[in-house]
Amino acid sequence: MTVTLVYHARPEEVLITVGSQNALFLAIGILAKPDRLAVIEEPGYPDFVETLRRSDAPWRCVPVDRDGLDPAKLPDRTRLVVATPSHNIPTGATMPLQRRMDLLARAEVDDFLIIEDDYDYEMSYLAPPLPALKSLDRQGRVIYLGSFSKSLFPGLRIGYLVAGEPMIAAARDARAIMLRHPPTHLQRTTAHFLALGHYDAHVVRLREEMQRRRIEMMDALGRTEFRIAGTARDGGASVWLSGPDEIDSMDLAEHGRRRGVLIEPGAVFFETPPRPCPFFRLGYGSIPSDKIRPGIEQLQKACDELR
Amino acid sequence: MTVTLVYHARPEEVLITVGSQNALFLAIGILAKPDRLAVIEEPGYPDFVETLRRSDAPWRCVPVDRDGLDPAKLPDRTRLVVATPSHNIPTGATMPLQRRMDLLARAEVDDFLIIEDDYDYEMSYLAPPLPALKSLDRQGRVIYLGSFSKSLFPGLRIGYLVAGEPMIAAARDARAIMLRHPPTHLQRTTAHFLALGHYDAHVVRLREEMQRRRIEMMDALGRTEFRIAGTARDGGASVWLSGPDEIDSMDLAEHGRRRGVLIEPGAVFFETPPRPCPFFRLGYGSIPSDKIRPGIEQLQKACDELR
Numbered sequence: 001m002t003v004t005l006v007y008h009a010r011p012e013e014v015l016i017t018v019g020s021q022n023a024l025f026l027a028i029g030i031l032a033k034p035d036r037l038a039v040i041e042e043p044g045y046p047d048f049v050e051t052l053r054r055s056d057a058p059w060r061c062v063p064v065d066r067d068g069l070d071p072a073k074l075p076d077r078t079r080l081v082v083a084t085p086s087h088n089i090p091t092g093a094t095m096p097l098q099r100r101m102d103l104l105a106r107a108e109v110d111d112f113l114i115i116e117d118d119y120d121y122e123m124s125y126l127a128p129p130l131p132a133l134k135s136l137d138r139q140g141r142v143i144y145l146g147s148f149s150k151s152l153f154p155g156l157r158i159g160y161l162v163a164g165e166p167m168i169a170a171a172r173d174a175r176a177i178m179l180r181h182p183p184t185h186l187q188r189t190t191a192h193f194l195a196l197g198h199y200d201a202h203v204v205r206l207r208e209e210m211q212r213r214r215i216e217m218m219d220a221l222g223r224t225e226f227r228i229a230g231t232a233r234d235g236g237a238s239v240w241l242s243g244p245d246e247i248d249s250m251d252l253a254e255h256g257r258r259r260g261v262l263i264e265p266g267a268v269f270f271e272t273p274p275r276p277c278p279f280f281r282l283g284y285g286s287i288p289s290d291k292i293r294p295g296i297e298q299l300q301k302a303c304d305e306l307r
Numbered sequence: 308m309t310v311t312l313v314y315h316a317r318p319e320e321v322l323i324t325v326g327s328q329n330a331l332f333l334a335i336g337i338l339a340k341p342d343r344l345a346v347i348e349e350p351g352y353p354d355f356v357e358t359l360r361r362s363d364a365p366w367r368c369v370p371v372d373r374d375g376l377d378p379a380k381l382p383d384r385t386r387l388v389v390a391t392p393s394h395n396i397p398t399g400a401t402m403p404l405q406r407r408m409d410l411l412a413r414a415e416v417d418d419f420l421i422i423e424d425d426y427d428y429e430m431s432y433l434a435p436p437l438p439a440l441k442s443l444d445r446q447g448r449v450i451y452l453g454s455f456s457k458s459l460f461p462g463l464r465i466g467y468l469v470a471g472e473p474m475i476a477a478a479r480d481a482r483a484i485m486l487r488h489p490p491t492h493l494q495r496t497t498a499h500f501l502a503l504g505h506y507d508a509h510v511v512r513l514r515e516e517m518q519r520r521r522i523e524m525m526d527a528l529g530r531t532e533f534r535i536a537g538t539a540r541d542g543g544a545s546v547w548l549s550g551p552d553e554i555d556s557m558d559l560a561e562h563g564r565r566r567g568v569l570i571e572p573g574a575v576f577f578e579t580p581p582r583p584c585p586f587f588r589l590g591y592g593s594i595p596s597d598k599i600r601p602g603i604e605q606l607q608k609a610c611d612e613l614r
Contacts, residue, residue, distance in 0.1 A: 017486075018325055018486035018487070018489075018490075019486060019487050021483075021484070021485075021486060021487050022485060022486040022487075025484060025485050025486065047483075047484060050484055051484050054481075054484055153492075154491075155490055155491030155492050156490060156492075157486065157487065157488070157489065157490045157491075174361075176328075176354075177328070177332060177354060177357055177358050177361055178328075178329060178332050178485065178486075179324075179325035179326060179328060179329040179332065179464065179485075179486065180325070180326050180328050180329075180464065181464070182325075182464065183325075183462055183463060183464045183490060183493060184461075184462030184464075185460075185462050185463075186490060186493070
């Protein structure tokens with residue numbers, strides 16, 4: 001049985017933002033308080049940490065496993081959780097349905113809120129996306145963030161916040177003082193693109209292309225000594241890899257760069273990175289599929305140089 | 308003798324922002340501290356107050372006269388001044404050169420910083436614009452804000468901050484967490500428009516058009532009982548008016564609206580508005596000149612109704 005749950009937001013429950021980072025910043029600005037412990041995933045997106053660091057809230061990291069954030073590991077007195085159930089950054093880990101239910105149940109018992117960053121949910125070409133926490137939430141505990149900057153083009157900076165009406169009203173006031181509003185003609189153009197169905201068609205093409213790239217990527221990686229350390233069960237646009245234990249991915253990045261291959265060294269995703277840190281992320285969202293195999297080959301050569 | 312002083316900013320001294328409100332928000336976020344008294348103009352732009360209200364800084368209003376902010380009236384222990392030397396909002400008052408020098412001298416003696424919002428400086432068609440505080444500043448005490456949203460189109464949301472390199476670096480970091488960056492294709496398009504000279508040509512046409520509108524406006528107002536309470540010596544795109552003392556401009560706005568004329572009642576520009584508040588602002592930046600006279604006539608009729 002495929003579960004398809006959709007949350008139909010009313011206009012008063014939506015705020016358009018300058019990308020999803022702006023949505024996160026607004027949400028944290030409203031919800032983070034000195035007496036509210038915030039929890040983020042580790043490994044996780046470095047700017048979740050940085051956004052909390054600039055807020056008033058104390059924060060703590062909770063390790064993610066291959067099913068994402070484990071609700072059982074949340075510390076006592078958690079008041080706010082920033083989660084990426086569709087795809088953890090950087091591992092791609094997807095939170096299964098049961099764990100989503102458990103997280104929401106725990107939120108009710110312990111009385112905390114959840115900021116759900118539905119990062120790259122469009123990139124689900126191997127399996128249908130699971131219902132967002134927001135669509136399962138019956139108590140208004142989930143604040144949902146999304147972006148069109150990834151799926152349309154990175155310079156667009158159009159994101160959105162979906163939450164209860166009072167939260168959206170507060171975020172709208174904060175946004176007005178921060179920047180007034182995202183450029184209106186970009187909002188209008190994006191709205192037309194969506195309303196005319198082009199966005200849905202675009203996402204279908206994007207999924208097909210990402211699937212081709214992922215097949216190339218997995219096939220090329222199979223001929224290397226890099227191990228898959230994490231990947232999205234439904235596809236995604238990146239893989240999380242581990243090189244040889246003794247090689248730090250910063251060094252691998254430097255040697256790769258000299259050969260024209262750019263990777264994301266993994267240390268930035270950890271509060272306390274392993275040393276050396278063998279992990280790194282390879283995104284293929286903007287790499288044509290015919291460049292993937294030669295790139296991976298160069299990266300293996302860069303790795304060989306480091307021995 | 309015409310004084311023309313220009314500040315040539317290096318790239319490291321400029322940050323592009325999502326409109327000038329975003330530049331103000333970033334600057335206040337960095338400079339406002341609980342132990343630094345901030346000063347704003349009264350009457351003044353309501354969102355200067357609102358931005359400071361959301362910051363950590365104590366703030367106080369200082370009355371503006373027809374020459375803008377009077378440096379002699381700044382309270383002791385002023386640490387930050389938000390000033391609009393080109394055109395006070397809403398009176399249009401322009402700060403003469405001597406007062407600009409005095410303000411900078413006072414800033415040096417008392418050791419405070421100045422945020423200069425160079426609102427509508429392009430709209431100087433009756434007299435050349437005076438040198439910005441930033442161009443007179445020899446001590447790096449001025450943080451300069453500007454916008455292309457007024458002169459190009461309101462939905463553009465492209466502004467800028469000009470300040471010392473460390474301040475710009477801090478603002479860039481804050482901007483990254485707040486919203487990453489303004490949409491890149493808008494930045495690129497605006498840069499092309501400027502580089503190819505279209506912006507300069509556009510501003511010349513804009514000035515000619517604003518001058519026509521101002522002549523219409525002044526002529527039409529001469530046939531009413533509304534008195535000019537403030538206007539920019541170099542032109543501007545709005546006039547600050549006073550109706551009969553006993554009529555509150557909120558009531559005038561309501562009666563005007565029913566006749567299809569929208570005005571800005573003046574109370575929002577004061578910390579402590581007079582009651583009744585006879586002041587109101589009329590902007591003509593988006594009113595075709597042939598609609599000005601009929602609109603003013605309708606507004607006089609609305610005023611007559613209120614007796």
